Amino acid sequence: MEVVELKDGWGLEHVGIGERDARQPGPGEVAIEMRAVSLNYRDLVFVRGGYGPSGTLPRILLSDGAGVVVAAGAGVSRVAVGDLVCPITSPAWLTGPIREQYRDSMLGISVDGVMADRIVANAEAIVRVPKHFSAAEAATLPCAAVTAWNALVMAGTKSGDLVVTQGTGGVSLFALQFARALGATVVVTSSSEEKLQRARAMGAQLGINYQRVPEWGKELRRLTGGRGADLVIEVGGAQTLPQSLRAVRAGGTVALIGVLSGGVAELELGRVVTQGLRLQAVTIGPRDSFEAMIAFIEQHNLKPVIDERQFSPPEIRAAIATIGEGRHFGKLVIEL
Numbered sequence: 001m002e003v004v005e006l007k008d009g010w011g012l013e014h015v016g017i018g019e020r021d022a023r024q025p026g027p028g029e030v031a032i033e034m035r036a037v038s039l040n041y042r043d044l045v046f047v048r049g050g051y052g053p054s055g056t057l058p059r060i061l062l063s064d065g066a067g068v069v070v071a072a073g074a075g076v077s078r079v080a081v082g083d084l085v086c087p088i089t090s091p092a093w094l095t096g097p098i099r100e101q102y103r104d105s106m107l108g109i110s111v112d113g114v115m116a117d118r119i120v121a122n123a124e125a126i127v128r129v130p131k132h133f134s135a136a137e138a139a140t141l142p143c144a145a146v147t148a149w150n151a152l153v154m155a156g157t158k159s160g161d162l163v164v165t166q167g168t169g170g171v172s173l174f175a176l177q178f179a180r181a182l183g184a185t186v187v188v189t190s191s192s193e194e195k196l197q198r199a200r201a202m203g204a205q206l207g208i209n210y211q212r213v214p215e216w217g218k219e220l221r222r223l224t225g226g227r228g229a230d231l232v233i234e235v236g237g238a239q240t241l242p243q244s245l246r247a248v249r250a251g252g253t254v255a256l257i258g259v260l261s262g263g264v265a266e267l268e269l270g271r272v273v274t275q276g277l278r279l280q281a282v283t284i285g286p287r288d289s290f291e292a293m294i295a296f297i298e299q300h301n302l303k304p305v306i307d308e309r310q311f312s313p314p315e316i317r318a319a320i321a322t323i324g325e326g327r328h329f330g331k332l333v334i335e336l
C-alpha cells in the first residue's frame with residue numbers, strides 16, 4: 001500500500017511517497033481505507049524537526065484523516081464495516097486529562113500517522129464521524145476542532161459570553177462556529193480584511209485587523225465599552241499573549257493553544273495575578289471530548305470550513321508548505 005512519509009531526515013525535501021505491506025486487523029482492531037486527510041500546523045513543525053527526535057524515521061505523516069472501516073478483527077463492537085470514522089490523535093487518550101504517556105503515541109509524530117491508503121487501528125481509538133459529514137469534512141476534526149471544543153468547554157463558555165478568536169486558521173474558525181452555536185458573541189482578529197469579512201459572514205460580530213491595530217487587546221476593550229472578553233483563543237503565542245492579557249476581562253480565561261509567533265513569551269504577571277486571569281493550556285483532548293463535540297456538531301448541523309485550495313497526495317510537500325504561509329482560510333484537506 002502507498003503511504004506519505006518523512007524519511008532519511010528533517011525538512012520538506014525528505015517527504016515522499018513510500019510503500020508498506022498492508023496487514024489484516026488483529027483482535028480488537030479495524031482496517032480503515034483512508035479517504036481524506038487534513039493538515040495542521042503541527043505537521044509542518046514535525047517535518048521541520050520541531051518535535052525533536054520523537055521516535056524514528058521513516059514516519060507516516062499526519063494525525064488527521066477519515067476513512068471507511070473495511071475489516072474488523074475479533075471482538076470489535078464499537079464500529080462496523082462500512083462506518084466512516086476518524087482515528088483519534090493520541091490513541092491511548094480516551095478520557096480525563098493529558099498524561100505524559102499519551103505523548104508516546106501521537107499520530108504522525110511519535111507513531112505512524114494516517115496519510116496512507118489503508119491503516120490498521122485499535123477500535124477503541126476511533127470515532128464515528130457526524131452523520132451529515134463527508135470524509136473530507138470529517139478529516140478536519142481530530143486536532144483543530146477537538147482543541148477548539150475543549151478550549152470552550154474548559155472555559156465554561158455560555159450564551160452571552162464574549163469570545164476572541166485569533167486568525168482564521170483551523171482552530172480559530174472551529175472556535176468561532178462552536179462559540180456562536182453556544183450563543184456567545186465572537187470577535188475575530190486577522191491580518192486580512194477579506195478574511196475578516198468572511199469571518200463576519202460566518203457570524204462573528206466584530207473583526208480587528210491585528211496588523212493594522214497591533215494594540216488590538218486595548219481596541220477590543222474600547223469596542224466593547226471596557227467589558228473585555230470572557231475567553232481568548234490564544235494561538236499566536238509570544239507576540240499575541242500580551243494583547244490577549246489586555247483583551248480578557250478580570251477573572252476571564254486565556255486558552256493557551258498555539259505558538260505561531262514564537263514559543264517564549266514575556267508575561268505581565270502583575271496583571272495576571274491582580275486580575276485573577278486563568279491561563280488554561282489546551283492540548284487537543286481525549287476521545288470522549290471528541291464524541292461530545294460530534295454530538296454538538298450534529299445537534300447544531302455545523303459544517304467545517306475547508307479552504308478552496310486543492311492538493312493531491314503527490315503534492316503533499318506544497319500542501320505542507322502552504323500551511324506555513326498562512327494564506328488559507330479554515331482547513332486544508334487532501335482527498336485520497
Ligand SMILES: NC(=O)c1ccc[n+]([C@@H]2O[C@H](COP(=O)([O-])OP(=O)(O)OC[C@H]3O[C@@H](n4cnc5c(N)ncnc54)[C@H](OP(=O)(O)O)[C@@H]3O)[C@@H](O)[C@H]2O)c1
Nearest residue numbers: 147167168169170171190191236258259260261282283284
Ligand atoms: N494545543 C493544541 O493541542 C493545538 C492543537 C491544534 C493547533 N495548535 C496550534 O495552534 C496554532 C494554530 O493552529 P491551526 O491549525 O489553527 O493553524 P493554521 O490553520 O495554520 O492557522 C494559522 C492562522 O493563524 C493566524 N496567525 C498567524 N500568525 C498570527 C499571529 N502572529 N497573530 C495572530 N494570528 C496569527 C493566521 O490567520 P490570518 O491569516 O487570518 O491572520 C493564520 O492563517 C498553531 O500554533 C498550532 O500548532 C495547538
